[in-house]
Amino acid sequence: MSIRFDFFYIIYIFSLIILCIFLFFTYLLFLQLIYYIIIRFIFAHNYIYITHLITFATVFSVKKFTDNYFRFDKIYISRYFIVRRLNIRGLYIRGLYMEMKQEKAERLVQIAKMYYEDNLTQSEIAKEIGVSRALICRLLNEAKKYGIVTIQIHSPEEDYSLLKNQIRNRFKIEDVYIVNTLLGQDISDDRISECFSDVLLNLLPTCSNIGCSWGKIIHEALESLSKKEINFQLSDTAKVFPLAGNMITTGYSIDAQKIVQTFSLCFNAVPNFLYAPAFLESPMELELYHKTENYKNIAQCWKNIDMAIIKIDNYPTSPDLGTAARYEVLLKEKHACGSFLAYYYNLQGEIIRSDFDYSIQIPIECLASCKKVIGICSSNVMPKSLLGAMNTGLFTHIIASQPLLEAVLDLKRI
Numbered sequence: 006m007s008i009r010f011d012f013f014y015i016i017y018i019f020s021l022i023i024l025c026i027f028l029f030f031t032y033l034l035f036l037q038l039i040y041y042i043i044i045r046f047i048f049a050h051n052y053i054y055i056t057h058l059i060t061f062a063t064v065f066s067v068k069k070f071t072d073n074y075f076r077f078d079k080i081y082i083s084r085y086f087i088v089r090r091l092n093i094r095g096l097y098i099r100g101l102y103m104e105m106k107q108e109k110a111e112r113l114v115q116i117a118k119m120y121y122e123d124n125l126t127q128s129e130i131a132k133e134i135g136v137s138r139a140l141i142c143r144l145l146n147e148a149k150k151y152g153i154v155t156i157q158i159h160s161p162e163e164d165y166s167l168l169k170n171q172i173r174n175r176f177k178i179e180d181v182y183i184v185n186t187l188l189g190q191d192i193s194d195d196r197i198s199e200c201f202s203d204v205l206l207n208l209l210p211t212c213s214n215i216g217c218s219w220g221k222i223i224h225e226a227l228e229s230l231s232k233k234e235i236n237f238q239l240s241d242t243a244k245v246f247p248l249a250g251n252m253i254t255t256g257y258s259i260d261a262q263k264i265v266q267t268f269s270l271c272f273n274a275v276p277n278f279l280y281a282p283a284f285l286e287s288p289m290e291l292e293l294y295h296k297t298e299n300y301k302n303i304a305q306c307w308k309n310i311d312m313a314i315i316k317i318d319n320y321p322t323s324p325d326l327g328t329a330a331r332y333e334v335l336l337k338e339k340h341a342c343g344s345f346l347a348y349y350y351n352l353q354g355e356i357i358r359s360d361f362d363y364s365i366q367i368p369i370e371c372l373a374s375c376k377k378v379i380g381i382c383s384s385n386v387m388p389k390s391l392l393g394a395m396n397t398g399l400f401t402h403i404i405a406s407q408p409l410l411e412a413v414l415d416l417k418r419i
Contacts, residue, residue, distance in 0.1 A: 110153070112144075113147060113148045113151070113153050114148075114153055116130060116134075116141060116144050116148065117145065117148040117153055117154045120141075120145055121154065127141045127142055127145070165183045165185075165407065168181075168183060168407065168410055168411065168414075169181045169183065171414060172395075172403070172410055172413075172414070175414070176395040176396070178395065178400065178401065178402070178403055179377075179401040179402060180401070180402050180403075181402075181403050181410070182200055182203075182204050182402065182403065182404045182405075183405065183406070183407050183410065184196050184197050184200045184404065184405065184406045184407070185200075193384060194222055194225070194383050194384050195225075197222055197381070197382070197383060197404065197405075197406070198222045198225045198226045199226075199229075200404055201222060201226045201379075201381055201404055202229055202230055204379065204402070205226065205230070205314075205379075206230075206235070208312065208377055208379070208402070209237075209239070209272065209312070210237055210239075212239075212243075212311045212312040212376075213239065213240055213242060213243045213244070213311065214243070214246075214306060214309045214310045214311050214312070215243070215244070215245045215246075215268070215274065215310075215311075215314065216245075216246055216247065216248040216306070216307065216310050216312070216313045216314065216367060216375075217245065217246075217248060217261055217264045217268060217314045218247070218261060218264075218313075218314060218316050218345065218346050219247075219249070219252050219260055219261045219264065219316065220264075220316030220381065220383075221383075222316060222381055222383050223264055223314060223316060223381065224263065224264050224267065227264060227267040227268055227271055228267060231267060231270055231271045235271065235272065238272055238273040239272045239273060239274050241273075242275070243272070243273075243274040243275065244274060244275045244276075244277055244306055245265050245268045245269050245272075245275070245276055245277065246265060246277035246278075246303055246307075247262060247264070247265055247278070247279045247303070248307075248313060248346050248367045249261060249279075249283050249346045249347055249364070249365060249366040249367065250279055250281045250282045250283035250284070250364070250365035251279070251282050251283060252283050261279070262278055262279070265277070265278060277302060277303060277306055278299075279299065279300075279303050279365070280299050281294055281299070281300070282365070283347055283364055283365060283366065284331070284347070284363065284364055284365075285363040286363065287363060288363060290363065291365070294365065300365075307367045307368065307371045308371055310367070310371055310375045311375060311377065312375070312376070312377045312378075312379070313367070313375050313377070313378045313379065314379050314381070315345050315346060315378065315380055315381065315400075316345065316380075316381050317344075317345050317380050317382050317386055317390060317391060317394045318343060318345060318386070318390065319342075319343055319385070319387050319390045320341045320342060320343050320344050320390065321336075321341075328349075331359055331361050331363070331364070332349070332359045332361070332362065333359075333361070335357060335359055336357060339351055339355075339357045340352065341357055342387075342390055342392075342393045343386075343387075343389065343390030343393045343394055344390075345380070346366045346367065347364045347366050348366065348369070350394065350396075350397055351393060352392060352396070353393070353396055354394070354395070354396025354397040355397075356369060356397065369399070372399050373398075373399060375401075376401070377401055377402060378399055378400045378401050378402065379400070379401075379402045379403075379404065380394055380400040380402065380404065380405075381404045382403070382404065382405040382406070382409060384406070386405070386409060388409060388412035388413045388415075388416050389416060391403075391409060391410075391413050392413045392416050395413070
């Protein structure tokens with residue numbers, strides 16, 4: 006009986022030992038599986054500076070670094086008398102930026118500043134820090150991945166497209182030409198003049214009766230075109246003429262007669278001059294001039310006009326005794342904000358009339374029937390002047406800078 010009991014006792018003890026050994030190795034295999042999953046799937050393809058990582062009671066500690074950054078050469082797993090050496094050079098650890106060690110974040114910021122702000126090449130950064138260029142390239146990609154570096158591409162064309170659509174829809178403008186200024190530079194009349202030249206070459210071939218106002222920008226654009234080879238010419242019957250009488254000014258470049266002459270030379274158009282001042286002193290003088298052959302010829306041109314080139318101006322401008330005599334306090338009472346061709350208007354686009362205005366200019370009715378009325382805004386035009394001009398409903402095409410058009414939309418919202 007005792008021998009039988011001892012036999013079963015030995016069998017029992019032996020079974021327990023076998024079970025313990027099985028459980029022990031099962032536990033070790035489980036740990037190896039967890040370790041494999043962590044290393045292969047969770048900690049893959051990222052750099053991070055690790056000092057200690059505790060996972061499932063297994064201590065991972067960095068023993069040696071290949072450089073001062075985020076790669077390591079050896080990891081020891083020390084527990085249950087198991088020491089395993091792993092050569093995982095180039096293994097990366099996946100994680101979010103917020104989970105990264107502060108040292109790595111600072112290092113990524115440093116490298117990003119050297120590359121993007123100091124304009125150092127990757128090779129120069131690698132040489133200064135003492136690592137490979139490939140590592141610097143990967144770290145820069147990491148900086149972008151974790152949001153340390155963000156890159157935004159501003160396309161002027163996309164911005165202009167949205168702005169154009171807003172102007173077209175709100176003011177019923179056929180087309181808007183936004184002056185593309187160079188980065189970091191202010192709007193200049195030269196840039197506006199260049200834009201007007203391009204617009205003119207694009208719209209002009211379908212027109213045969215072109216009217217011009219005074220304006221330095223218009224004159225400079227035509228002067229520039231006269232020195233270039235133009236691929237087309239207007240028909241032999243095409244006419245060019247002023248939209249208003251002569252301005253008494255020392256600057257000949259803003260005189261409409263001079264602009265008509267330059268235009269005819271550029272495009273082989275027949276010039277029609279207006280031999281009269283823009284402002285007359287009495288209704289009798291105006292009536293007498295209306296009876297002249299010169300005025301009748303120009304008036305007929307105005308009736309048949311299919312393109313009008315007009316410079317938009319501010320109000321008030323420099324002291325103008327002629328305007329004061331014609332309108333007295335009317336412009337102030339009616340809240341005038343701008344002018345074109347000696348016509349004054351308010352913010353709502355209403356043309357301000359005066360019984361003492363004896364100007365020689367194209368009638369508003371002729372402008373209203375014109376197919377293409379181009380409004381040109383120089384660099385000093387105020388937003389309210391352009392807003393009032395577009396509210397008149399006379400202009401079909403506008404040439405202006407982006408800041409000016411954006412300011413007009415802001416005024417429109419008020």
